[in-house]
Amino acid sequence: MRFTITREDLLRPLSLVAGVVERRQTLPVLSNVLLEVRDTQLALTGTDLEVELIGRTTPHQVDEPGSATVPARKLMDICKSLPERTDITFTLEEGRAVLRAGRSRFTLSTLPVAEFPNIEGSQSDTTLTLTRGTLKHLIDATSFAMAQQDVRYYLNGMLLEFGHHLVRTVATDGHRLAVCARSAEVEVEPSQKLIVPRKGILELARLLDGSDEPVELTIGGTHLRAQTGDFTFTSKLVDGKFPDYERVVPRGGDKVVIAERGELRQVLSRTAILSNEKYRGVRLNLEEHNLRVTANNPEQEEAEENVAVEYEGDTLEVGFNVGYLVDVLGVLDADRVQMTLSDPNSSALLEEPGGGDAMYVVMPMRL
Secondary structure (H helix, E strand, C coil): CEEEEEHHHHHHHHHHHHHHCCCCCCCHHHHEEEEEEECCEEEEEEECCCEEEEEEECCCEEEECEEEEEEHHHHHHHHHHCCCCCEEEEEEECCEEEEEECCEEEEECCECHHHCCCCCCCCCCEEEEEEHHHHHHHHHHHHHHCCCCCCCHHHCEEEEEEEEEEEEEEEECCCEEEEEEEEEEEEEEEEEEEEEEHHHHHHHHHCCCCCCCEEEEEECCCEEEEEECCEEEEEECECCCCCCHHHCCCCCCCEEEEEEHHHHHHHHHHHHCCCCCCCCEEEEEEECCEEEEEEECCCCCEEEEEEECECCCCCEEEEEEHHHHHHHHHHCCCCEEEEEECCCCCCEEEECCCCCCEEEEECCCCC
8 A cells, every 4th residue: 555645735635544543442443543545535534433533535646556444543644744736655564554755754654454443334225415504504503502411312412303394403402492494405204213322423524515516315214314515424314203302392481682783792792791600590580671680699699780782571580590591592594683581480592583484492590
């Protein structure tokens, strides 16, 4: 195996593929990246048995095809530390990988290619195509609400729903819910629901931009595969039943508040400084044309802010985890936000005024 490639051509796919590789692995080969040179193409593969990513690039010279696995982090650190536009020559010599660049020479250990696992796709797959921008928007609008290391393992990921000209993403950690739906040129009959694990969603998001370039999604019985540009991404699916999110969305709230999104976010962020560090609770006191936000902590410190809002109705006092509200205000696209409430013990519904393609539910907290 011998090829020559510029630093930049190797670094872009390598940095994305190395992101999948876990630092602490039970199998030593999983901390390696698989390099395969065939014809005029180099493929780099990283996996942690749950998520797999293959990136492809073109060396400007291939002297001898072949394959090898080398430590992902070390290879990336070497590439990053080399000067820009350096040519790197990669050879296999006596079972070791040797990189030469200018007057530098690095020798890396390798592990047998046969030990490197491969995530097999299943048959009877459904294939559909979206634009990168659509999928990125859906993920960005909801991914913050995914649970982390929850015992309800099906919450540690995102629900993807494909139906008749519609794609929907849903995420919840039990305290808040994020739903976003967009129309798309897809036709899945009957509609399919799948749960992609948290890491799979975060790695897939790194491959996407706001462009109209296509992403081809292949839905198997146990895997989701995405092909875009020079990358093929595969993730195992979570085997579980996602909660019925429709039942969680509050209906019939009679107190509708409209506020400037950016201003409200700043007010909440400032008030949060003096909230209880553990519970992060703030009180919202709703009055006609005014929202008063207050917080205090065990050190007897207090914060109070007032913000002008569009509201006419009865007064209401309700408590929330301020972090949950700030997260929602951070992902909403609109300049203004609409919050619908009913009483101190009911969840708040946040969305664009008049409703947009996303809606957010935040449970109240007792203060």
